[in-house]
Amino acid sequence: MADAAPRRIPDATVARLPVYLRSLVEMAEANTSTVSSERLADLAGVNAAQVRKDLSYLGSYGTRGVGYDVEFLLFQIRRELGLTQDWPVAIVGIGNLGHALANYRGFSTRGFHIVALFDADPAKVGEKLAGLTVRPLTDLPLVAASDGIAMGIIATPAASAQEVADVLVEAGVTSILNFAPAVLTVPASVSMRKVDLSIELQILSFYQQRRSGEVAGSVAAVDDEMSA
Amino acid sequence: MADAAPRRIPDATVARLPVYLRSLVEMAEANTSTVSSERLADLAGVNAAQVRKDLSYLGSYGTRGVGYDVEFLLFQIRRELGLTQDWPVAIVGIGNLGHALANYRGFSTRGFHIVALFDADPAKVGEKLAGLTVRPLTDLPLVAASDGIAMGIIATPAASAQEVADVLVEAGVTSILNFAPAVLTVPASVSMRKVDLSIELQILSFYQQRRSGEVAGSVAAVDDEMSA
DNA sequence: GTTTGTGAACCACTTCACAGCC
DNA sequence: GGCTGTGAAGTGGTTCACAAAC
Known part of the structure; x- marks a missing residue:
């Protein structure tokens, strides 16, 4: 037997893979051959540790000290998402x-x-x-x-x-x-x-109203928590 | 007075309020005057405890042994979401x-x-x-x-x-x-x-492929989580 | 030196279970 | 008896921080 790890990919990770994919496609089109988790995180709008953990569910596809090979990662994510077929x-x-x-x-x-x-x-x-x-x-x-x-x-x-x-x-x-x-x-x-x-608009309305309704005096810190 | 309470409504709850709202509008149109968390949970496709906890963030708007007044709750959710204005x-x-x-x-x-x-x-x-x-x-x-x-x-x-x-x-x-x-x-x-x-389609593709590729035996339920 | 891969800590959300009120 | 409201327990996800690998 050799079918490797029983990797269960978290739903949250699955939902981010397409975002990484999009960024990787752009990088490939720009002929970039390698990408670090830091850079990919930046492009995808998430945390670098998140990227590494997410990608680690697919396998150890990176090279320490170097980063990830764009084309290789592209293929792996496509395969994982089932996008090698139409x-x-x-x-x-x-x-x-x-x-x-x-x-x-x-x-x-x-x-x-x-x-x-x-x-x-x-x-x-x-x-x-x-x-x-x-x-x-x-x-x-x-x-x-x-x-x-x-x-x-x-x-x-x-x-x-x-x-x-x-x-x-x-x-x-x-x-x-x-x-x-x-x-x-x-x-x-x-x-x-x-x-x-x-x-979606109703959710935005909530945060919009909360912002508008905020009286200048009360509560200094307006730390807005909306994911992007 | 009596308004008070430093209620901080979780993002996940905010995202569900519009769903409850929709169900409540339907119930109001059907002239239903009261609804239990159980019934509302059913209509909204979530757990009853979830409904109660979510609504508790808005205030104590239910009546024990009875349920929630549809029109009243409708108004409260609309107000909370900032939908009393256009x-x-x-x-x-x-x-x-x-x-x-x-x-x-x-x-x-x-x-x-x-x-x-x-x-x-x-x-x-x-x-x-x-x-x-x-x-x-x-x-x-x-x-x-x-x-x-x-x-x-x-x-x-x-x-x-x-x-x-x-x-x-x-x-x-x-x-x-x-x-x-x-x-x-x-x-x-x-x-x-x-x-x-x-x-969205790419995410579906992942689960679709997993299912197709799955040899009969294990089960995988898919639910959606919060978008961002 | 750089960057990955990952246990561990942390945090948010969900569900349970039951006391409290009708 | 029925149903809400909520602490407490459980679950899943994120971030930290660092050892391992290049």
Whole structure:
């Protein structure tokens, strides 16, 4: 037996790997061959010890006294994140946001290919967009199977989101990114992440109000704790 | 008096308050007058003890043996989050995403009013959208001052994001929501949150790959944590 | 000298469990 | 009996600080 360490990568580390990846891509494009944890931390906006600890979960890929080889690390992170393959992605809900997501360049440049668009509204079906034709939601099971869709993006109104999630799960999609402002329930075997645009503004509102409401006299130190 | 209490609300709690708020709005619309921590936890997708602890940071607003009054709690959370006032918001970068955000109904229904759109590209300036006309980025300082803009949304490409952030900060905007895939630096007195669409997919990719590669036997539950 | 890799200390958040109040 | 509010215990994540490796 030799399959090495039983490395369990913390969720928090997983969430930062894409950020390191982005910085490393930039460095590679600038033909930088080596990077220290200090420099990478700087680019990623985190602490250097954090970078070292995070990377140590992947393996001992650095060289003491030198740093990390950019290309090598790039490959290792890509491999760890499962980005050495392309993922076919479906978007459900072709409203404002669905349109923007379908046209978003950032997905394809990072290995995520939008291969199908769905909407339950017959008025939207047939529309051509980003090189694809919007299909009826009822086609999803068939298309998911034939195109091997593993990831789905929900961009519908809140009211239909759970229903769509159910359809996705039923069709075998095991990763879901939810933009609808609703709490969705999926089996534990399915990963789900959510992005709620108005919640982000509401959180900002809290800190904004706290700042504005602060009377000059009281409490000197305004140490603001917001991560970046 | 009786207000007092040096309550410091944890960031994690602040991030959940909007979720509770959403559930409470739904309950109010359904004319439910009281809610238990158990029920609210269910709707918000969290643990009941979590709900109670979170709400306890706002004050003792529940009644033992009964639960929380929906309308009262609704008001308290709104007040805490600073949502009893409307916030004027500016969007910078009117591409795909900027368009979608400008038209997004979810903002206005929650007290965030998009009052100005900016783009550095002269070709975009003058375009009419969501009842507004896209203005040159150079107008931002003036408009920010006259319209009292406190919140800015960055929806530009990564390359111009830092520059835009600087302009926003210089114009006195103290809350920024960044959609550009870049790490931005702002003074500690400014709150910034980021939403990176492709990072979300990359995180999903990690768990997806882990699952696919997994030989039947172990289980891995995935939950999301706080974004930053 | 430089920089990694990592135990240990620290800190924040979550969950438990139960006393206190209705 | 039911449900909140909260100390205390538990968990996960971050930062420190330094020995090991170059």
